[in-house]
Amino acid sequence: MKQLTAWELLESENKYQKLVENLHTGVVVHNADTSIMFCNQEASRLLGLSQDQLENKVATDPEWCFTDETGRRLSPEEYPVMRVIATNKSLINQTYGINRPVAGDLVWVQVNAYPEFDEAGDMLKQVVVTFSNITERKGAEEGLKKLSLAVEQSPVSIVITNIEGVIEYANPKASEITGYPLNELIGLNARILKSGETADEAYRELWRTIGSGQTWHGIFHNKKKNGELFWESATISGITNANGIITHYLSVKEDITEIKKAQEQIKLQNERLTAIVGAMPDLVFIIDNEGTYLEFYSSNTESLLVSVDQVIGLNIRSMFDEETVQVHFEKIDQCIQQKKLVTYEYQVTGEKVPGFYEARLSPLGSDKVLALVRNITGRKEAEFVIRDLNANLEQRIEKRTAQLAEANETLQKDISERKQVEKALRESEIKHSSMIFNISDVIGIMLINGMITYKSPNIEKYFGWQPSELIGTSGWLTVHPDDLKRLQIAFLDLVKEDNASKTIEYRYKCKDGSYKPIEMTATNLVHNKVINGILFNYHDITYRKQAEEEIIKSRDEANKANKAKSDFLSRMSHELRTPMNSILGFAQLMKMCELSVKQKKAVDHILNSGTHLLNLIDEVLDISRIESGRMTLMPEPVFLNSLFVEMLELVQPLADGRQVKLELENTPASQLFIIADRKRLKQVLLNLLNNAVKYNRQGGTISVKTEALPVFNKGPFLVRISVADTGPGIPPENISKLFVPFERIGADNTHTEGAGLGLAIVKKIVEAMKGSVGVRSEVGIGSTFWIDLPINANLNSINEIMAEDAILKNLKIVSSSLGDAANLAAGTILYIEDNIQNAELVEEIIGTYRPRIRLITSMFGSPAVRLANQYKPGLILLDLDLPDMNGNMVLTNLQADDKTKSIPVVVISADATQRQVNKLLAGGARGYLTKPLDVNLFLQSVDEWMNK
Numbered sequence: 001m002k003q004l005t006a007w008e009l010l011e012s013e014n015k016y017q018k019l020v021e022n023l024h025t026g027v028v029v030h031n032a033d034t035s036i037m038f039c040n041q042e043a044s045r046l047l048g049l050s051q052d053q054l055e056n057k058v059a060t061d062p063e064w065c066f067t068d069e070t071g072r073r074l075s076p077e078e079y080p081v082m083r084v085i086a087t088n089k090s091l092i093n094q095t096y097g098i099n100r101p102v103a104g105d106l107v108w109v110q111v112n113a114y115p116e117f118d119e120a121g122d123m124l125k126q127v128v129v130t131f132s133n134i135t136e137r138k139g140a141e142e143g144l145k146k147l148s149l150a151v152e153q154s155p156v157s158i159v160i161t162n163i164e165g166v167i168e169y170a171n172p173k174a175s176e177i178t179g180y181p182l183n184e185l186i187g188l189n190a191r192i193l194k195s196g197e198t199a200d201e202a203y204r205e206l207w208r209t210i211g212s213g214q215t216w217h218g219i220f221h222n223k224k225k226n227g228e229l230f231w232e233s234a235t236i237s238g239i240t241n242a243n244g245i246i247t248h249y250l251s252v253k254e255d256i257t258e259i260k261k262a263q264e265q266i267k268l269q270n271e272r273l274t275a276i277v278g279a280m281p282d283l284v285f286i287i288d289n290e291g292t293y294l295e296f297y298s299s300n301t302e303s304l305l306v307s308v309d310q311v312i313g314l315n316i317r318s319m320f321d322e323e324t325v326q327v328h329f330e331k332i333d334q335c336i337q338q339k340k341l342v343t344y345e346y347q348v349t350g351e352k353v354p355g356f357y358e359a360r361l362s363p364l365g366s367d368k369v370l371a372l373v374r375n376i377t378g379r380k381e382a383e384f385v386i387r388d389l390n391a392n393l394e395q396r397i398e399k400r401t402a403q404l405a406e407a408n409e410t411l412q413k414d415i416s417e418r419k420q421v422e423k424a425l426r427e428s429e430i431k432h433s434s435m436i437f438n439i440s441d442v443i444g445i446m447l448i449n450g451m452i453t454y455k456s457p458n459i460e461k462y463f464g465w466q467p468s469e470l471i472g473t474s475g476w477l478t479v480h481p482d483d484l485k486r487l488q489i490a491f492l493d494l495v496k497e498d499n500a501s502k503t504i505e506y507r508y509k510c511k512d513g514s515y516k517p518i519e520m521t522a523t524n525l526v527h528n529k530v531i532n533g534i535l536f537n538y539h540d541i542t543y544r545k546q547a548e549e550e551i552i553k554s555r556d557e558a559n560k561a562n563k564a565k566s567d568f569l570s571r572m573s574h575e576l577r578t579p580m581n582s583i584l585g586f587a588q589l590m591k592m593c594e595l596s597v598k599q600k601k602a603v604d605h606i607l608n609s610g611t612h613l614l615n616l617i618d619e620v621l622d623i624s625r626i627e628s629g630r631m632t633l634m635p636e637p638v639f640l641n642s643l644f645v646e647m648l649e650l651v652q653p654l655a656d657g658r659q660v661k662l663e664l665e666n667t668p669a670s671q672l673f674i675i676a677d678r679k680r681l682k683q684v685l686l687n688l689l690n691n692a693v694k695y696n697r698q699g700g701t702i703s704v705k706t707e708a709l710p711v712f713n714k715g716p717f718l719v720r721i722s723v724a725d726t727g728p729g730i731p732p733e734n735i736s737k738l739f740v741p742f743e744r745i746g747a748d749n750t751h752t753e754g755a756g757l758g759l760a761i762v763k764k765i766v767e768a769m770k771g772s773v774g775v776r777s778e779v780g781i782g783s784t785f786w787i788d789l790p791i792n793a794n795l796n797s798i799n800e801i802m803a804e805d806a807i808l809k810n811l812k813i814v815s816s817s818l819g820d821a822a823n824l825a826a827g828t829i830l831y832i833e834d835n836i837q838n839a840e841l842v843e844e845i846i847g848t849y850r851p852r853i854r855l856i857t858s859m860f861g862s863p864a865v866r867l868a869n870q871y872k873p874g875l876i877l878l879d880l881d882l883p884d885m886n887g888n889m890v891l892t893n894l895q896a897d898d899k900t901k902s903i904p905v906v907v908i909s910a911d912a913t914q915r916q917v918n919k920l921l922a923g924g925a926r927g928y929l930t931k932p933l934d935v936n937l938f939l940q941s942v943d944e945w946m947n948k
Contacts, residue, residue, distance in 0.1 A: 464511030
C-alpha cells in the first residue's frame with residue numbers, strides 16, 4: 001500500500017512538472033540564496049537563455065538587468081526576488097523591463113513573486129517567480145498614448161458618442177468651442193447643442209447616412225452653453241466592432257463662425273453694390289483703351305444699342321458712326337493720360353435709341369476707364385426750347401429760374417450719388433485687381449466661338465502680354481501649333497456638358513515669341529450669366545518640367561555610369577585573368593611532372609603567389625561588383641552539415657601548416673536546410689575560416705558551431721553560424737573597422753597577406769541574403785565571428801526525413817581527373833582562342849593527359865561554323881574576346897546552324913561576372929570555365945562532354 005501511494009505521488013509530481021513545463025507563463029524557482037533551482041521552457045524563452053544556462057544562476061546575475069517603467073536601471077536590491085527575501089512579502093502584478101544578454105533586446109514582463117517557508121513558517125525555503133511577456137501590450141499602450149496626445153492637442157473638436165448620441169468622449173477643443181466643461185459635457189446628448197436654426201431634414205439625412213455606414217459632411221448652426229450661436233463644419237462617421245457592427249460615432253468639427261461672418265459681409269457688400277447700381281439711372285461700363293467693353297452693370301437696359309448678352313466683348317467702333325467713335329477715343333485717352341474725370345456729351349442717331357447722352361469717364365489703372373452714361377435727351381430738348389424762346393426769356397425768367405433751381409438741386413443730388421457709386425466701384429476694382437494680379441494662376445474667359453473676352457492683369461507677369469492685346473482675339477493664337485489639334489479636340493469634348501472640367505498640358509506662346517509649358521484647367525460655364533463662356537486657369541509649370549527633365553537626365557546618367565562600371569568590371573576580369581591563366585596553368589602542368597626538390601619548391605612558390613594574386617583580383621572585382629549592384633544570387637536549399645565538412649576539408653591543409661585544430665560541434669541546428677546561394681555561402685565560410693587560421697596562434701583551436709535562435713515578436717526563424725578562434729583578440733577601438741574595405745587591422749605588426757576586403761565582402765554577401773554579421777572579441781582570449789541567416793520554415797520538415805545515405809551523398813569526393821588510360825576520352829575538340837599562351841596551355845594539357853583527343857585550334861571566330869562542319873568535333877571550346885568577332889556571336893552562329901547546334905560548347909573566358917555567365921548559358925553554352933583554368937576541373941569537363 002505504501003509503495004502504491006509513493007508511486008501515485010511520483011506520478012502526480014511528474015504531471016505537475018509537465019504542466020509547469022508547458023505553461024505559457026514563465027516560472028522560476030529560487031533557493032533562499034537566490035540561485036535558480038528550476039525554470040520552465042517559457043522562462044528560458046523569455047529570458048533568452050537555455051534551461052542549462054539558467055540553472056544555478058543567481059537572481060542578481062550581471063548577464064541581465066531590470067528596468068522600471070521609466071527606463072531607470074534597477075539596483076540588485078530592487079530586483080523582485082531580492083525584495084521578496086528582504087520583506088518576506090509577495091509582489092503582485094509588477095511590471096519590469098529585462099535586458100536579455102544574448103538577443104540584446106528589451107522585453108517587458110509582468111511579475112508575481114511569492115515566498116515559501118518551512119513547515120513551521122519561520123524560515124524562507126524558496127521564492128517562486130512567475131512572469132508573462134507584455135512587450136506587445138506595452139508597445140500598444142505607447143502607441144495609444146501618442147494617439148491620445150494627438151487627439152487631446154488637436155486644433156479641431158473631436159467627439160465620440162454612443163449610437164444614441166450620448167457623448168462618451170470629447171477633447172479640450174470641444175469644451176473650448178461649446179463652453180461646456182469636459183466633466184459636464186461627458187454624458188450629455190449631442191442634441192444639447194441644437195440651436196433650432198438647422199432644418200430637421202438635415203438631421204434626418206445625417207442619421208440616414210451614418211446609420212448606413214457612410215461618412216456625413218455638413219454644417220451645423222449650434223448653440224453654446226451661454227446661448228451664443230456658432231457655426232460648425234462637421235464630419236461624422238461610424239466606429240465598428242470586430243463584427244462590423246456600428247457601436248459609436250466619431251465627430252470631427254471645426255468652428256467656422258468667423259468664416260461665415262466674412263461670407264455674410266461679402267454677400268451684403270455685393271447686394272449693396274447691386275442695389276446701388278440698380279437704383280442708378282445710368283449705364284455703367286468698364287472700357288479698355290482699345291474701346292472694348294469689358295464689363296457692364298445697370299438695371300436700366302432700355303437705352304442700350306444692343307441686347308445685354310452682346311455688350312461684353314463688343315468694340316465702340318462697331319456701335320457708333322466714325323465721328324462719334326473719334327470723340328469717344330479722344331475722351332478715353334484724355335481720361336487715362338490726365339488721370340482725371342472727363343465729362344462730355346454725344347448724340348446717337350438711328351431707329352433704336354436715338355437721342356442725346358452724357359458720358360462721365362473715370363480712370364481705372366493705366367488702360368481702362370469707368371464710364372457712366374446717362375440719357376439727357378429731355379434736358380437737351382428743354383435747352384433747345386429755352387434757346388428758341390430766348391426772346392421771351394426776360395418775361396419767363398422768374399418762372400424758369402425756379403424750375404431750373406429745382407432741376408439743379410436734383411442734378412447735384414444725382415451727381416453726388418454717382419460720385420459715391422464711382423468711388424465704391426473704384427475701391428472694389430482696386431481690391432479685386434490686386435487679388436487677381438498676385439495669384440499664381442492666370443485667369444481667362446473664352447467664348448464658345450473661340451474669342452477671348454477676359455485675361456487677368458497678372459498675365460503680363462508670367463507671359464508678357466497685356467490683357468488688352470489678347471481680348472477680342474482668338475484663343476487659339478497662343479497655342480503651339482503642335483498642340484493645337486489636341487487642345488481643340490479637348491475643347492469640343494468640354495462644351496458638350498455644362499460645368500464639365502478638364503486639365504491639360506500644352507505650350508503657351510509668350511509675347512516675345514517663346515513658349516512656356518503650362519497646365520490649364522478649363523471649366524464649361526457657357527450657361528453662367530456672368531462668365532458666359534469657358535473659364536481658364538493657366539499655371540506656369542516651367543520649373544516643374546525642368547525638375548522632371550533633371551530627374552530623367554540624372555537617371556540616364558546613373559544608368560550609363562552603372563553600365564560603364566559593369567563593362568569595366570567585365571574588361572578588368574578578362575584583362576587580369578588572361579595572363580593568370582598561362583601562369584597558373586603551366587605551373588600546374590609543371591607540378592604534375594617529375595621535378596627536383598628545388599624545382600618543386602620554385603613551382604610551389606609560383607602557384608602560391610599566383611593563387612594569392614588571383615584571390616586579390618577576385619576580392620577587388622567582388623567588392624566592385626557588389627557595390628555597383630551587379631552581384632546576382634541564386635538561392636537554393638543548402639544542407640549545413642555537409643557544407644561545413646566540405647569547407648573544413650578545404651581549410652585543413654592551411655590549419656595543419658600552423659598546427660591549428662579544427663572542431664565542428666555537432667548540434668541539431670547543423671542538420672538544418674537553409675535557403676541561400678551555395679557558392680556565395682561557401683565564399684563567406686571560407687573567408688571566416690581562413691581568417692581564423694591566419695590570425696590564430698600557433699597550436700590554437702577553431703570551433704564551428706550552429707544554433708537556432710529563439711523567435712521573438714513573430715520574426716523570421718534564424719540560424720547562427722559562428723567561427724571562434726583562440727587568437728590574440730581585437731581591441732574594442734578596432735571592431736568598427738573590421739568590415740570597412742581595405743582596412744587591415746594590425747597589418748603593420750603581422751606578415752599576414754590580404755587586401756583587407758574579405759570581411760567587407762562577407763558583410764555585403766550576407767546582407768544580400770537577408771542576414772546579418774556580428775563579432776565578439778576579447779584581447780588575449782580570442783574572437784568569434786558569426787552570421788545570422790533566415791531559415792525557410794517550410795524546409796524544417798526536410799530534417800525529419802533526412803537519411804544517412806543522403807548526408808553521405810553530399811560528402812562524396814570527386815575522384816582524380818587523370819583517369820584510367822583505358823577509359824580516357826577520344827575524338828576531336830575545336831578550340832577557338834586568339835591568345836597564343838592560352839592555346840599552348842590547352843594543347844599541353846590535352847597532349848599530356850588526353851593523348852587520344854585531337855585538338856584543332858583557330859584564332860578567329862568567323863570560320864567556326866565551317867570548321868565545325870569540316871572536323872565534326874565532339875566538343876567546342878570557345879573564348880569570348882576574339883579579334884574578328886565577339887564569342888557571343890560565334891555561339892549564336894553555331895546554334896543557328898542545324899549541323900552544329902547539337903555540338904556542346906564550353907566557354908573558357910577570363911570574364912567571371914555572373915551576368916556574363918548567365919548570358920552565355922542562356923544563349924546555348926553547355927558549360928562556363930573561368931580563367932585561370934583549374935587543370936583537374938578542365939579535364940573533368942572534357943571527359944564529361946566527350947564521353948556523351
